[in-house]
Every structure is written in C-alpha cells, then in structure tokens.
Amino acid sequence: MEIDDELARSILKLAKLKLRGDEFGEYRRRLQEILEYVGMLDELDLKSVVPTACAADSSTILRDDDGTESSGRDRILSNAPSRAGAFFKVPRIIDQGGCP
Amino acid sequence: MDSVRMTAARAAGLIRSGDLKSAEYLDAFLKAISDREREVGAFLTIDRAAAMRAAEETDRSASAGKARGRLCGVPVAVKDNICTAGMRTTCGSRILENFIPFYDAHVVKRIREEGGIVLGKTNMDEFAMGSSTENSALGVTRNPRDLSRVPGGSSGGSAAAVAAGMAPLALGSETGGSVRQPASLCGVVGLKPTYGRVSRYGLVAFASSLDQIGPLAACVEDAALLLGVTAGRDSKDSTSSEEEVPDYAASLDDPICGLRLGVPREYLGECLKGDGRDSFDRAVGLFRDMGAEIVDVSLPHTRYVISTYCIIATAEASSNLARYDGMRYGLRTGEDDLEDLVSSSRTDGFGPEVKRRIILGTFVLGSGYYDAFYLKARKARTLIREDFSKAFGESRLDAMLTPASPVPAFRFGEKAGNPLEMYLCDVFTAAVNLAGNCAISVPSFPAPASPPLPLGLQIIGDAFREQVILRIARAFEKAMEAKS
Amino acid sequence: MTGWEMVVGLEVHVQLKTRTKMFCGCENRFGAPPNSLVCPVCAGMPGSLPTVNRKAVELGMMTGIALGCRIASRTMFDRKNYFYPDLPKGYQISQFDRPLASGGSFRFPFGGGSMEASITRAHLEEDSGKNVHDASTDGSFVDLNRAGVPLIEIVTGPVFRSAREVSAYLAALKQLLQYIGASDCNMERGSLRCEPNVSVRKAGSTSLGTKTEIKNINSFKSVEKALEYEFRRQTEALESGGRILQQTMLWDDVAGSTAPMRSKEEAHDYRYFPEPDIPPLEIAADWVERVRASMPELPDARKRRFVESFGLREYDAAVLTASRDFSSLFEECARLWPNRRRLCSLFITDLLSILADEKIEVCDSRLSAQSVASLLRMEEEGAVGKNQVREILAELAKAGGDPPAIAASRGMVQLRDEDEIGALVTKAIAESPESVADFRAGRGKRAIGFLMGNVVRAMNGKGDPKIIRRLLVEKLENQSRS
Structure with a gap:
C-alpha cells in the first residue's frame, strides 16, 4: 500500500495537523512502515468473524432523565484560551447557520 | 517505625486509630521526594502544602475519633491523565500544559472519600502513548533502580514514584500495558483491572475501548487495597460494570496449591530470550514448587496482537484527541482564521509520537481504508478475545503466567528512534487490553546486572477474577521474599 | 421550466x-x-x-x-x-x-x-x-x-x-x-x-x-x-x-x-x-410493547373518534384534532357540556382565532374545561350574549378566572328586568312610527331589526336580546291589532 503525497495531505487535513516539508517525509515513511507491518492481518480468514465494537459485554445501562446541576459558566469558561463575556471566542466563522 | 517500608494498608489502620500521625507518614514520603525527585523526576506537579494540610486535618479527625476510610491519611500519586479538581492535569502534553480541571475523576473522588490524600501528579508519555515515558513533553523520568535507564511507560512516573519510595501508592492507566510494563521495569506491583471494573470517568481518553485505570504499589496487598477503593459501578461511565466488588484483602493469603496456571506457548517464542527467558522459567519453577499445576496452553492469534492493537488504539485516539482544537481549553496558537487556529494549535501542541498515531488512526478510519484496516482489526480482536475465553474455559485455567515485558529497562534513546520497536514492548501485555480481562505484574527474578534490573512476572486472570490473580501474585511475592 | x-x-x-x-x-x-x-x-x-x-x-x-x-x-x-x-x-x-x-x-x-x-x-x-x-x-x-x-x-x-x-x-x-x-x-x-x-x-x-x-x-x-x-x-x-x-x-x-x-x-x-x-x-x-402501550392516541385515531362519538363533521373533527392540546381541551369540555355542536363552533370560530390573535399556545393558556362549561351555561341562561361569550373566552385564555366574575367585573351581566326593558321598548316604538308601519305592511323583520338596534344601544348592549325581541314582537302585535 503506497501512501502518495496527495493521500498524506488529505489525512493531515482531516486530522487538522500541518507539517513542515522535512517532517512530512518522515511521517509519511513511518506511516508506510507501520502499514506494512499491520498488513499481516491479511493472513487471517475473517469473513465470518463478528467485529468487536466495545470491550464491555453487557447492554448499555441507561440514565434516568433527571437533572443534575450544570457546572456554571465561569467554571466551564475557566480554561478558555479566549473568552468574550459569557462566550468562548473563536475566529470568525464564515458560513452562518451551517456546519459541514 | 519505617513508614516507607510499612504497607499502606497497615498505615491507614494505624492513622485511623491515632497510633500513627498522617503528617508523619506523609513526611516520610516528602523526605524521599526531597532526596530523590531531582534525579528521578517522577512528578509533574507536587502540592506539598495541600497534602500536609490534608494530613493534619486527618490527624485532627483521628484525635477526635472520627477518622474514616480505607486510605485514611495515605498519600497517593496520580498519573497526570487522571483529572484532579484544582490541580493541573497535563497528560504530559504541551497542549494541556496549563489545563486545570474543575472536576475529579471518579477514582480520585473515591480516593478522597476513603481518606486518601492526592500527593501530586506523575509524569507519563504524552497522552499515554509510549512505553518509556520519553514521550513526555514536560519532563524526563529516570528509572530509580538505574538512573541511566527508562522507567518504562506510559505510567513511568507512577511506577518510579513507588519504586523510589516517594509514594506508597499510585494510580496509572493502561491501554496496552502502561501499568504492567513500567511496574515490571521499576520492580513494583502493577495491575490492569478488567475492562469496566474501574470507572474511566475523568481519565483523559487515549483509546476508550482499551483504557483502564490501575493501581501501582510496592506490594500486592497495597495494590489490592487501591483496587478495592477504586473499583465498582459508576453511573457516569456507561462501560462501568455492575459486577460486585469482592473484598480483595480477604482471600489474599489463601493457598494456591492445586490451581491450574497456563503458560501460553506463543509467549515463549523468539521475542523472549536470554535474561527474560531465564527469569520467567525460574518463576514458573517457583509455582511448581508451591504446588500449582502448570499447563501448556495456546493463544493462537498472539502474532496479530500488536497489529490489531496499533489499528484500534490509534483509530480511537484520532477521534478522542480531536477535541484539542484550541477553542475551549488547552494551547491556542495561530489566530488568522479558524482552520489555521485549529491546525496550528494541534501541530504546536502535540508531540511527534502523538501526531504519528493521530495520522495512522485517521488513515485507518478513512473511507476506502476502513474495511481493510479498522474493520479487520476489530475482527482480529474478536479472535484474540476468543483465544482467551477458550483457554480459560476449555483448559479450566485459574490464571496464565507470562513475562510482563520481554526485556528489562533499556537505556534512554535506545528505542526512541524506532516507533515500531517501541510498540513491540507491549507484546506481552496488549493482548489482555484487547481481550478486556485482568492481569498483574509482580516483581520476579531480576536480570543479572549491576545493579540487577527488575523484571516482572505477569499473571493473567479471566474477566473480573482480580481476586484470583492477586492471591497468586501474593503467593509469588511471599515465595520471592523467602528466597532472598 | x-x-x-x-x-x-x-x-x-x-x-x-x-x-x-x-x-x-x-x-x-x-x-x-x-x-x-x-x-x-x-x-x-x-x-x-x-x-x-x-x-x-x-x-x-x-x-x-x-x-x-x-x-x-x-x-x-x-x-x-x-x-x-x-x-x-x-x-x-x-x-x-x-x-x-x-x-x-x-x-x-x-x-x-x-x-x-x-x-x-x-x-x-x-x-x-x-x-x-x-x-x-x-x-x-x-x-x-x-x-x-x-x-x-x-x-x-x-x-x-x-x-x-x-x-x-x-x-x-x-x-x-x-x-x-x-x-x-x-x-x-x-x-x-x-x-x-x-x-x-x-x-x-x-x-x-x-x-x-x-x-x-x-x-x-x-x-x-x-x-x-x-x-x-x-x-x-x-x-x-x-x-x-x-x-x-x-x-x-x-x-x-x-x-x-x-x-x-x-x-x-x-x-x-x-x-x-x-x-x-x-x-x-x-x-417496545410497553412503550407502544404508553403512547397517546395518534391524531388520525382521535379524529375518527371525534366523528363517531361526538357526531362531528369530518372537517370540524380535523380542525379540532390538529393539535393534541387543543383536542384534549375540547374533549374535556365535551364531557361537561353535552351540546357538542355549540362547543365545536365555540372552539373553531372563537377559540382558534383568539389563540392565534393573542399568540397563546393551548398549553400556556389558562383555560379549563370547567370555565368553558360555566361560560356556555351563562350563555344558555341568557346571562351573556355571543359577543360577550367571545370576550370572556379571550379573557379566560389570557388570564383564566371565573366566567360570572369576569362578566360582573366588566359590567356585562345582562339586564333582564322586563318592566325596565318594556319601558324602553315602548319608547323606541313611539319614536319610530315608520317601523310600526313597516310591521303592519308585513316587513316585520326589517322593523324588528331596526328597533332592536335602538333598544340595544339605549341599554348600552346590556339588555338580554331574547327578552328585547320577545317584548318588541308582543308590543308591535298589540299595536297592529289595536
């Protein structure tokens, strides 16, 4: 499996990481190396195997619809790198009302 | 009396009854910190003043006959990926260097409820990604047994703090062996509980389906004590089990004669050589002497453990670490626009190993690669789980014996250049995280060197059978004491 | 296109x-x-x-x-x-x-x-x-x-x-x-x-x-x-x-x-x-079965039931059941008030527009089935007229209360003293000989309508229209005979 530049860039974009030119090659090589290693899973016959999703065996225990207290605005904002009044402040978002 | 050598279980009892001052007990560890912390570097944060205030408060309660709790007046070191209200919780990362949670992790809450005192926060591989603590962005931790060597990881700080006598008890966390492997390398006891045994609420997630908080201690009895305090159903963790928590101390000294202990033959292959092999063979011999029945068993999918682990752990990590975007907490760099701010903050805030794993995890979940990698790994995980359930079921095993680590502590930088080789450090431990059952590492015959280098014996139990492996570990510990 | x-x-x-x-x-x-x-x-x-x-x-x-x-x-x-x-x-x-x-x-x-x-x-x-x-x-x-x-x-x-x-x-x-x-x-x-x-x-x-x-x-x-x-x-x-x-x-x-x-x-x-x-x-x-059993009646089923058990027209039932709260209130009222057709027109003609005008949700309104029934009883007894019913209903929706008390506080209660009304009727007829002429010429509807208006105005709208009408007819017939 070959990790070409385009694929590597699209991964970085999804992961929201940017690497400088010299780092880029290094990361790409490491990714290539590890993918070659894990390729050994192809030896297994997995057609009829049910994939494990969660390590807990029992069904989810549900929570009653009862209120607990919220943390309070000041605590929630206490670690914010930038705040404006009661809000977290972030750079301007261009598309109003639209998330991807 | 020698506080540092006394078991924490005994100390808590003496403090409760007023026969030992918590302040004195704490002071013994603070002295050890003054003596050794500069060279060991186990902690990222120590709050001596707060700990002393808590100890004095305990002593006041004790003199009024009101001291309570199984950890009454006992200091505990906490790995720095476990949230402590008001005390910074960094995960060994630049991105959380100044993060101060306002909430306690469930385990920390339990420690406080039982009278324990949070002494400080221990160093770790960044976001628990590593096996040597060299991946910490915030400090170097050295192996107290040999300062030229790594303490193992990722809970290297917790293992080193206990090994150096700077804390009687510590909490670590496991994803692929991060408690057992440093315990093995530092010569202390470290336990990975069954998945769901201990609440993960407040443990900063690395790989949610593998993560579990576990105790580290100088002896099995203390590991059992801290497990007992932290285990149990927590309504804030959906994966936390309703299985009842037994009294681990009660059966600790029961005999192990006649127990069936499996030795998986796949663990004795080429990755176990020399000193590691000798140590393990001697340990197995000791069990034979104690009257245990040693059974040859097979875990046929052992070869696929590291591949499976790498894919699942990094896939989950890539998602778990998405929240560090410089918006609500953590490092923020770059201000031009949204895209730039998020990418800059993450690029500057995460170290190289974390980035490598996020990249791998993002890739294996990506459309077009999901089936070939992530789904395949989840299926392989099913086979690895079945290996264990078959071995325990069909061979009617009480436990399995394996080495905890293939080699003793290595020198700084020895493996840092090669991530893949570092991943292979987890070869004996990661299967248990994938299967979800429990295991403990207990000090075994050291590798001959000057000074001798600790090696751990791993005892693997079936799900929720911590009681059994603690009992076996305790028997082994006593037999080792008798030898020396 | x-x-x-x-x-x-x-x-x-x-x-x-x-x-x-x-x-x-x-x-x-x-x-x-x-x-x-x-x-x-x-x-x-x-x-x-x-x-x-x-x-x-x-x-x-x-x-x-x-x-x-x-x-x-x-x-x-x-x-x-x-x-x-x-x-x-x-x-x-x-x-x-x-x-x-x-x-x-x-x-x-x-x-x-x-x-x-x-x-x-x-x-x-x-x-x-x-x-x-x-x-x-x-x-x-x-x-x-x-x-x-x-x-x-x-x-x-x-x-x-x-x-x-x-x-x-x-x-x-x-x-x-x-x-x-x-x-x-x-x-x-x-x-x-x-x-x-x-x-x-x-x-x-x-x-x-x-x-x-x-x-x-x-x-x-x-x-x-x-x-x-x-x-x-x-x-x-x-x-x-x-x-x-x-x-x-x-x-x-x-x-x-x-x-x-x-x-x-x-x-x-x-x-x-x-x-x-x-x-x-x-x-x-x-x-799933427990959840299914706990589910309230769905709109379609309720509409059918309204047609069948209350004898409502399909269209009216659809309007009434458009919202759950609205139809539930109707149903409660229907239990207390047997004249479903009047109730239906009250809900559709008056209440819907009141709620819309005042921008009130049924669940936020202060209406109760008891108060609606009490209001309709007043109407039936002739204590209030149609316009007053609507006015009181609006007040009930906004602030709640007791219909007789609302009527009293607004001075709406109808005068039903037949001597007093009779005197005004006589006066109105005397002041309008052309109406008497109309009545005699067989244009009774027009005559009564005109005279009704005058009497109602003279009483500031407080006279019971049924009594006014009855007295007008009686007196006009008497005059025609004499």
Missing part, C-alpha cells in the same frame, strides 16, 4: 422534549443565559464520558413506532468525526448503520386525499452548540447550551415531487410528534430543522439527478420558498447546458435565494465508527 420534475427527500432533525440532555444531566431548555446549561460532558472536557438518557431513547422509539418503523432489537451509537467550533468533542455522537428505527412509512393528508412517505430511518444523535456572530467584531462566539440536546433525525426516501407535498408532510409530522409528546417542533426556535435533498429530472425519467442539500431553513414558510427557488435554479442551470454540483446550499431568508456554502468544500470524510464509550443498547421486545 416545463417538463422538469422536482425530487425531494427530507432529513428532519427534531429536538426531543426531555428534561435533560442526551448524554448528560444538564437541563434541556431553550433561552437560558449562554453557557449556563453546560457540564464537562457536553463541553467535551477531557476525561468526560457520555451516558444515554432513557427518556430520549423512549421518545425515539415512540417516534419510530408512530412512523410505522421497525425498532431495532440492538442499536448502536457511532461517532461522526468533524471539526467545528460548536462541536466540543470534535465528533458528534450519532447512529450510523444500526439506527434505532428503520423501514417505516407515514401516511399524511394531502390535497383532499392522502399521500404516503417512506421513512428510511430514524436515529438518535446529539445537537451541536450555537455559534453567535456579531458584525461589529472580528470573532464568533460559542454557546454550548444546545450542545448535547437530544435529536431524532427522520429521513425519508426521495418521495416528494412538489414543495406542497413537502409542506403537507412537515405539517403532519409536526402534528404527530407533538401528539406523542416527542417534541414541540418549534421551527423558529430550532427544535425542528429540515434539510431537503433536492434534485430535478425530466418528467417521466426514473433515474435521479445530482442532488443538493439545503440548510438553514428557519421557518415553515421558508420551506416551500427554498424548494421552489432551488428547483428553478437547478432547472435553469440544466436548460442552459450547465450541470448541478453535489453541494450544500445555504438558504438566505432575506434574499429569498440559496447559495453554496462558502467554506471550502472539503471532501468530508466523517470516519464513522462505533462509539466505544457506549456499549450497544439491547432493546427487548417487551420494552
């Missing part, structure tokens, strides 16, 4: 009416001060974990059942990964390949008949926070109160062929969800959001064209406008030889047009995978 057909499938997100959020105990409430209903879980703080709200699951099951879906015996939550400032964890907990409900169909009234929409699936997920923009500054501001509010996403197949069909479906869906108490479906407050997938094709074609998704439709009124606009835009593009790009369009209500989202259209790869923090949820058949 002729010869083209619109094909629309709908994704509707509905906020579920729970007390707490989907995965944490914070209150689920609209309009609280920013970031006041937030905890480590919904803020995505490190170490926090989700726990599933049972009520949200049950409301989701009810929705699925009401839409004729199969409820999964084992359902799973998944993570949908993407970055956005209002998405605190960097992923949304949603459901991917094992939704709570799937494979349903929903019949709804359309154009005098009815139509059926296939329901592909209905799944649970969490809402995102809200980004607030302020033109005067360089930044945006994030409020996480809404983050983690439970949503059910209801997805139809590409079954709609006109904007009117979509409107009718949405109206019926809203009615249904309000009936089962799943949501208040208030589009202006964002508790119901609809994202149509729109494509066009040549009439008669069976293949589907490239679709666009429209976001940011904030009111029921905008739905049809946005669809018509997008239909026109796509057909014009195709007719002029262009092609449709698969993209997300944002509806601009002020401009009345759609435009492609401005942010870079990355090829989104959500990397869905099973949420490891939430084990799969097993749903036993008997749980």
Whole structure:
C-alpha cells in the first residue's frame, strides 16, 4: 500500500495537523512502515468473524432523565484560551447557520 | 517505625486509630521526594502544602475519633491523565500544559472519600502513548533502580514514584500495558483491572475501548487495597460494570496449591530470550514448587496482537484527541482564521509520537481504508478475545503466567528512534487490553546486572477474577521474599 | 421550466422534549443565559464520558413506532468525526448503520386525499452548540447550551415531487410528534430543522439527478420558498447546458435565494465508527410493547373518534384534532357540556382565532374545561350574549378566572328586568312610527331589526336580546291589532 503525497495531505487535513516539508517525509515513511507491518492481518480468514465494537459485554445501562446541576459558566469558561463575556471566542466563522 | 517500608494498608489502620500521625507518614514520603525527585523526576506537579494540610486535618479527625476510610491519611500519586479538581492535569502534553480541571475523576473522588490524600501528579508519555515515558513533553523520568535507564511507560512516573519510595501508592492507566510494563521495569506491583471494573470517568481518553485505570504499589496487598477503593459501578461511565466488588484483602493469603496456571506457548517464542527467558522459567519453577499445576496452553492469534492493537488504539485516539482544537481549553496558537487556529494549535501542541498515531488512526478510519484496516482489526480482536475465553474455559485455567515485558529497562534513546520497536514492548501485555480481562505484574527474578534490573512476572486472570490473580501474585511475592 | 420534475427527500432533525440532555444531566431548555446549561460532558472536557438518557431513547422509539418503523432489537451509537467550533468533542455522537428505527412509512393528508412517505430511518444523535456572530467584531462566539440536546433525525426516501407535498408532510409530522409528546417542533426556535435533498429530472425519467442539500431553513414558510427557488435554479442551470454540483446550499431568508456554502468544500470524510464509550443498547421486545402501550392516541385515531362519538363533521373533527392540546381541551369540555355542536363552533370560530390573535399556545393558556362549561351555561341562561361569550373566552385564555366574575367585573351581566326593558321598548316604538308601519305592511323583520338596534344601544348592549325581541314582537302585535 503506497501512501502518495496527495493521500498524506488529505489525512493531515482531516486530522487538522500541518507539517513542515522535512517532517512530512518522515511521517509519511513511518506511516508506510507501520502499514506494512499491520498488513499481516491479511493472513487471517475473517469473513465470518463478528467485529468487536466495545470491550464491555453487557447492554448499555441507561440514565434516568433527571437533572443534575450544570457546572456554571465561569467554571466551564475557566480554561478558555479566549473568552468574550459569557462566550468562548473563536475566529470568525464564515458560513452562518451551517456546519459541514 | 519505617513508614516507607510499612504497607499502606497497615498505615491507614494505624492513622485511623491515632497510633500513627498522617503528617508523619506523609513526611516520610516528602523526605524521599526531597532526596530523590531531582534525579528521578517522577512528578509533574507536587502540592506539598495541600497534602500536609490534608494530613493534619486527618490527624485532627483521628484525635477526635472520627477518622474514616480505607486510605485514611495515605498519600497517593496520580498519573497526570487522571483529572484532579484544582490541580493541573497535563497528560504530559504541551497542549494541556496549563489545563486545570474543575472536576475529579471518579477514582480520585473515591480516593478522597476513603481518606486518601492526592500527593501530586506523575509524569507519563504524552497522552499515554509510549512505553518509556520519553514521550513526555514536560519532563524526563529516570528509572530509580538505574538512573541511566527508562522507567518504562506510559505510567513511568507512577511506577518510579513507588519504586523510589516517594509514594506508597499510585494510580496509572493502561491501554496496552502502561501499568504492567513500567511496574515490571521499576520492580513494583502493577495491575490492569478488567475492562469496566474501574470507572474511566475523568481519565483523559487515549483509546476508550482499551483504557483502564490501575493501581501501582510496592506490594500486592497495597495494590489490592487501591483496587478495592477504586473499583465498582459508576453511573457516569456507561462501560462501568455492575459486577460486585469482592473484598480483595480477604482471600489474599489463601493457598494456591492445586490451581491450574497456563503458560501460553506463543509467549515463549523468539521475542523472549536470554535474561527474560531465564527469569520467567525460574518463576514458573517457583509455582511448581508451591504446588500449582502448570499447563501448556495456546493463544493462537498472539502474532496479530500488536497489529490489531496499533489499528484500534490509534483509530480511537484520532477521534478522542480531536477535541484539542484550541477553542475551549488547552494551547491556542495561530489566530488568522479558524482552520489555521485549529491546525496550528494541534501541530504546536502535540508531540511527534502523538501526531504519528493521530495520522495512522485517521488513515485507518478513512473511507476506502476502513474495511481493510479498522474493520479487520476489530475482527482480529474478536479472535484474540476468543483465544482467551477458550483457554480459560476449555483448559479450566485459574490464571496464565507470562513475562510482563520481554526485556528489562533499556537505556534512554535506545528505542526512541524506532516507533515500531517501541510498540513491540507491549507484546506481552496488549493482548489482555484487547481481550478486556485482568492481569498483574509482580516483581520476579531480576536480570543479572549491576545493579540487577527488575523484571516482572505477569499473571493473567479471566474477566473480573482480580481476586484470583492477586492471591497468586501474593503467593509469588511471599515465595520471592523467602528466597532472598 | 416545463417538463422538469422536482425530487425531494427530507432529513428532519427534531429536538426531543426531555428534561435533560442526551448524554448528560444538564437541563434541556431553550433561552437560558449562554453557557449556563453546560457540564464537562457536553463541553467535551477531557476525561468526560457520555451516558444515554432513557427518556430520549423512549421518545425515539415512540417516534419510530408512530412512523410505522421497525425498532431495532440492538442499536448502536457511532461517532461522526468533524471539526467545528460548536462541536466540543470534535465528533458528534450519532447512529450510523444500526439506527434505532428503520423501514417505516407515514401516511399524511394531502390535497383532499392522502399521500404516503417512506421513512428510511430514524436515529438518535446529539445537537451541536450555537455559534453567535456579531458584525461589529472580528470573532464568533460559542454557546454550548444546545450542545448535547437530544435529536431524532427522520429521513425519508426521495418521495416528494412538489414543495406542497413537502409542506403537507412537515405539517403532519409536526402534528404527530407533538401528539406523542416527542417534541414541540418549534421551527423558529430550532427544535425542528429540515434539510431537503433536492434534485430535478425530466418528467417521466426514473433515474435521479445530482442532488443538493439545503440548510438553514428557519421557518415553515421558508420551506416551500427554498424548494421552489432551488428547483428553478437547478432547472435553469440544466436548460442552459450547465450541470448541478453535489453541494450544500445555504438558504438566505432575506434574499429569498440559496447559495453554496462558502467554506471550502472539503471532501468530508466523517470516519464513522462505533462509539466505544457506549456499549450497544439491547432493546427487548417487551420494552417496545410497553412503550407502544404508553403512547397517546395518534391524531388520525382521535379524529375518527371525534366523528363517531361526538357526531362531528369530518372537517370540524380535523380542525379540532390538529393539535393534541387543543383536542384534549375540547374533549374535556365535551364531557361537561353535552351540546357538542355549540362547543365545536365555540372552539373553531372563537377559540382558534383568539389563540392565534393573542399568540397563546393551548398549553400556556389558562383555560379549563370547567370555565368553558360555566361560560356556555351563562350563555344558555341568557346571562351573556355571543359577543360577550367571545370576550370572556379571550379573557379566560389570557388570564383564566371565573366566567360570572369576569362578566360582573366588566359590567356585562345582562339586564333582564322586563318592566325596565318594556319601558324602553315602548319608547323606541313611539319614536319610530315608520317601523310600526313597516310591521303592519308585513316587513316585520326589517322593523324588528331596526328597533332592536335602538333598544340595544339605549341599554348600552346590556339588555338580554331574547327578552328585547320577545317584548318588541308582543308590543308591535298589540299595536297592529289595536
């Protein structure tokens, strides 16, 4: 499996990481190396195997619809790198009302 | 009396009854910190003043006959990926260097409820990604047994703090062996509980389906004590089990004669050589002497453990670490626009190993690669789980014996250049995280060197059978004491 | 433009009416001060974990059942990964390949008949926070109160062929969800959001064209406008030889047009995978049955019952059962007041417009069945007239109270003293000889109408019209005979 530049860039974009030119090659090589290693899973016959999703065996225990207290605005904002009044402040978002 | 050598279980009892001052007990560890912390570097944060205030408060309660709790007046070191209200919780990362949670992790809450005192926060591989603590962005931790060597990881700080006598008890966390492997390398006891045994609420997630908080201690009895305090159903963790928590101390000294202990033959292959092999063979011999029945068993999918682990752990990590975007907490760099701010903050805030794993995890979940990698790994995980359930079921095993680590502590930088080789450090431990059952590492015959280098014996139990492996570990510990 | 057909499938997100959020105990409430209903879980703080709200699951099951879906015996939550400032964890907990409900169909009234929409699936997920923009500054501001509010996403197949069909479906869906108490479906407050997938094709074609998704439709009124606009835009593009790009369009209500989202259209790869923090949820058949049994009557069933047991006309029953609260109030009143036809006209002619004029929801109104019955009793006894009934009803809706007391405090109680009314009637007849002449000439209706008006005015509207009329007729007949 070959990790070409385009694929590597699209991964970085999804992961929201940017690497400088010299780092880029290094990361790409490491990714290539590890993918070659894990390729050994192809030896297994997995057609009829049910994939494990969660390590807990029992069904989810549900929570009653009862209120607990919220943390309070000041605590929630206490670690914010930038705040404006009661809000977290972030750079301007261009598309109003639209998330991807 | 020698506080540092006394078991924490005994100390808590003496403090409760007023026969030992918590302040004195704490002071013994603070002295050890003054003596050794500069060279060991186990902690990222120590709050001596707060700990002393808590100890004095305990002593006041004790003199009024009101001291309570199984950890009454006992200091505990906490790995720095476990949230402590008001005390910074960094995960060994630049991105959380100044993060101060306002909430306690469930385990920390339990420690406080039982009278324990949070002494400080221990160093770790960044976001628990590593096996040597060299991946910490915030400090170097050295192996107290040999300062030229790594303490193992990722809970290297917790293992080193206990090994150096700077804390009687510590909490670590496991994803692929991060408690057992440093315990093995530092010569202390470290336990990975069954998945769901201990609440993960407040443990900063690395790989949610593998993560579990576990105790580290100088002896099995203390590991059992801290497990007992932290285990149990927590309504804030959906994966936390309703299985009842037994009294681990009660059966600790029961005999192990006649127990069936499996030795998986796949663990004795080429990755176990020399000193590691000798140590393990001697340990197995000791069990034979104690009257245990040693059974040859097979875990046929052992070869696929590291591949499976790498894919699942990094896939989950890539998602778990998405929240560090410089918006609500953590490092923020770059201000031009949204895209730039998020990418800059993450690029500057995460170290190289974390980035490598996020990249791998993002890739294996990506459309077009999901089936070939992530789904395949989840299926392989099913086979690895079945290996264990078959071995325990069909061979009617009480436990399995394996080495905890293939080699003793290595020198700084020895493996840092090669991530893949570092991943292979987890070869004996990661299967248990994938299967979800429990295991403990207990000090075994050291590798001959000057000074001798600790090696751990791993005892693997079936799900929720911590009681059994603690009992076996305790028997082994006593037999080792008798030898020396 | 002729010869083209619109094909629309709908994704509707509905906020579920729970007390707490989907995965944490914070209150689920609209309009609280920013970031006041937030905890480590919904803020995505490190170490926090989700726990599933049972009520949200049950409301989701009810929705699925009401839409004729199969409820999964084992359902799973998944993570949908993407970055956005209002998405605190960097992923949304949603459901991917094992939704709570799937494979349903929903019949709804359309154009005098009815139509059926296939329901592909209905799944649970969490809402995102809200980004607030302020033109005067360089930044945006994030409020996480809404983050983690439970949503059910209801997805139809590409079954709609006109904007009117979509409107009718949405109206019926809203009615249904309000009936089962799943949501208040208030589009202006964002508790119901609809994202149509729109494509066009040549009439008669069976293949589907490239679709666009429209976001940011904030009111029921905008739905049809946005669809018509997008239909026109796509057909014009195709007719002029262009092609449709698969993209997300944002509806601009002020401009009345759609435009492609401005942010870079990355090829989104959500990397869905099973949420490891939430084990799969097993749903036993008997749980589904318990939920089914606890479900309130659905609108269609109630309408039929109103026709059958109250003898109402089909049309009236449909109007009365449009909303659950309105029809429930009617039903309570009907138990206390046997004249269902009068009750029906009171509800449809008076109460509906009062609620609309005063912008009062039935559930917020102070009306009680007892007060409505008491009001109708006063009317029957002649203590108040029709206009006064309406006035008192409006007061009851706004502030509640006791109808006789309201009537008294407003000086509405009718004068029924026959001597007093008789004197005024005599006076009115004396002052209007032409009316007497009309009466004699067989134009009684006109004469009585004119004289009634004069008497009522003379009494400031407080005379009992029945008594006035009776006395007028008596005295005019007497005069004609003499």
